[in-house]
Amino acid sequence: MTTLDPETLERLRRQVPLRLDRRGQFFFEDDPVTHPGVRALFLRGLDCTPAGEPSLRVGEQWCYLQVEDCLLRVLRVTRTGDGTPRLHLDDGRDLPLDPDTLWEEPGQGLRCTVPAQHSGRALSVRFTNTALADLAPWLDDGDPVALRLGDRRLPVPAHPPSA
Incomplete structure (x- = not known):
């Protein structure tokens, strides 16, 4: 298994095109995330980094998340x-x-x-x-x-x- 250096991993986490709109709908790029199981998984995985940036955790992996309003x-x-x-x-x-x-x-x-x-x-x-x-x-x-x-x-x- 190849380990990514921290800078590359940070860049990849910031490039995930995942967004949460004001009504609580998730989007990947411009496509709504509609599967109820995936939506529930995403809602349970909402978090913030120690610096206060919105993030989404799935298992041991996480990425940054664009948020239009509240999580x-x-x-x-x-x-x-x-x-x-x-x-x-x-x-x-x-x-x-x-x-x-x-x-x-x-x-x-x-x-x-x-x-x-x-x-x-x-x-x-x-x-x-x-x-x-x-x-x-x-x-x-x-x-x-x-x-x-x-x-x-x-x-x-x-x-x-x-x-």
């Missing part, structure tokens, strides 16, 4: 046993909402982050319209909008929490 989408929000919101993601996971990661991108809607399945690094997540409707019982209208969890009222910032 994942919240498809639904349900109530947990303790009354807090639980996110149902398009990668198949169900995770509790971490309110410290929730923010409203001006003109674009609500976002949060969840840990990547492989590395645990933060992945960007966009709420779909259905998920926003599901989350509405926890939101207080106002300026700013706030997330209500029990007796706590947490204002939703208009910038990423790390900014």
Whole structure:
């Protein structure tokens, strides 16, 4: 087996013409990736490099990924046993909402982050319209909008929490 030098491997990883559009559809060059099994595999393999660049891992191999918006989408929000919101993601996971990661991108809607399945690094997540409707019982209208969890009222910032 031939081992590639790190520079060649990096160049090859950057040349993979894989893109994730705003709606969560994968494209290889201009062709949509339509096979449900491949799509599910790709969603489970989404990650970020230590430098924060979007990447896609399949087995032990990975490449960089062009991303038009967020890496994942919240498809639904349900109530947990303790009354807090639980996110149902398009990668198949169900995770509790971490309110410290929730923010409203001006003109674009609500976002949060969840840990990547492989590395645990933060992945960007966009709420779909259905998920926003599901989350509405926890939101207080106002300026700013706030997330209500029990007796706590947490204002939703208009910038990423790390900014």
